Amino acid sequence: MYAGNIIVDLEKPTILELLNTLKSAEKLDKLPQNIENNHVYRLCLIEKCKDDYKADGFLWKNIGWTFYSKAGQEFRKSYFKCSTSIKENENKFKKHVYISTANNLDIIVIYLGNKEYAELRPRGNVKKSKIAAPFRRTLPSTLSEIRETVQHNTDAKVYKLIVATSETETSRPRNIKQVNNLRQGFLSKHRPTNDELLNVILMSYEINDYIRLASFPNLTVVLIHKEAEETFQYLLDTTDEYIQLYYDTTFKIGSFYLSVS
Structure with missing residues (x-):
C-alpha cells in the first residue's frame, strides 16, 4: 500500500497514521533516484545504510x-x-523525517511542496560558482566503504572499483579527490609519531643484539640475532654453493607483518 493513502495531512500526520504506515506501507531499502513532490516514503534500512536517506x-x-x-x-x-x-x-x-524510537532503522520521509524550487548548486564558498559543478552528497554507506577499503588499497584503485560496481550517482564517490582525502586521512592517523620513532632509536641502542639498524627519515628497522648473523656469515665464507633462504612463518603484530626465517 502507498503510504500517502494512509496519511491524510502530510504536514501533520497522527501517531496512528505513522504506525499504520510502518505496518502496511511498501518497505523500501533506499530512497528512489527521482524524488516525487508531496510524497511519502517508508524506509526499512540496514545498519550500515541507516543514514543514506540524508x-x-x-x-x-x-x-x-x-x-x-x-x-x-x-x-x-x-x-x-x-x-x-x-x-x-x-x-x-520541505522534508519531514520521522524515525521510530523503537527501531531507528524504521524511517518515514515525507516531501512537501515542489522540488523545482530546490537549487542544485556548488556548496560553500566556491569562487568560480558559474562553472563549478553542483554539490552532490555521497551516501554515508559509500563513505564508510571507502574509509575501509583505502586502508589496504591506493585511492585510484578504490575509486575505479567503487565506480565500476555502483548503481546510482550518489552511491559512487563524488570524484577521485574525495577518495584521496580519505586515504590521506587514514595514512596521517597511522603515521609514526616522533615519540614512537625515538623509542625505536633508544631500543636499537639498548638491545643491539636484535635491532641492528634503525635509519631515518625513512624508517628502516632490521632485527636479527647476533649469533644467527655470525653463523650465516660463516656459511657464506666457507662455501661456494648457492644458499637459499626460506620463510618459515609470517604473523601479524598490530599493523605490522613479521617473518621468521
Whole structure:
C-alpha cells in the first residue's frame, strides 16, 4: 500500500497514521533516484545504510526536531527546508523525517511542496560558482566503504572499483579527490609519531643484539640475532654453493607483518 493513502495531512500526520504506515506501507531499502513532490516514503534500512536517506540529491537546512509521542509510541521528527539562494523559496520545498524510537532503522520521509524550487548548486564558498559543478552528497554507506577499503588499497584503485560496481550517482564517490582525502586521512592517523620513532632509536641502542639498524627519515628497522648473523656469515665464507633462504612463518603484530626465517 502507498503510504500517502494512509496519511491524510502530510504536514501533520497522527501517531496512528505513522504506525499504520510502518505496518502496511511498501518497505523500501533506499530512497528512489527521482524524488516525487508531496510524497511519502517508508524506509526499512540496514545498519550500515541507516543514514543514506540524508543523501537524496538536495541541499537542506535542518530547522529543528521534536518528539512525537502518544501512549508509549514515539517518533523523532526532524524538519528540513531546501537550501536556496532565494530566501522566499526555502519553504516551498520541505522534508519531514520521522524515525521510530523503537527501531531507528524504521524511517518515514515525507516531501512537501515542489522540488523545482530546490537549487542544485556548488556548496560553500566556491569562487568560480558559474562553472563549478553542483554539490552532490555521497551516501554515508559509500563513505564508510571507502574509509575501509583505502586502508589496504591506493585511492585510484578504490575509486575505479567503487565506480565500476555502483548503481546510482550518489552511491559512487563524488570524484577521485574525495577518495584521496580519505586515504590521506587514514595514512596521517597511522603515521609514526616522533615519540614512537625515538623509542625505536633508544631500543636499537639498548638491545643491539636484535635491532641492528634503525635509519631515518625513512624508517628502516632490521632485527636479527647476533649469533644467527655470525653463523650465516660463516656459511657464506666457507662455501661456494648457492644458499637459499626460506620463510618459515609470517604473523601479524598490530599493523605490522613479521617473518621468521
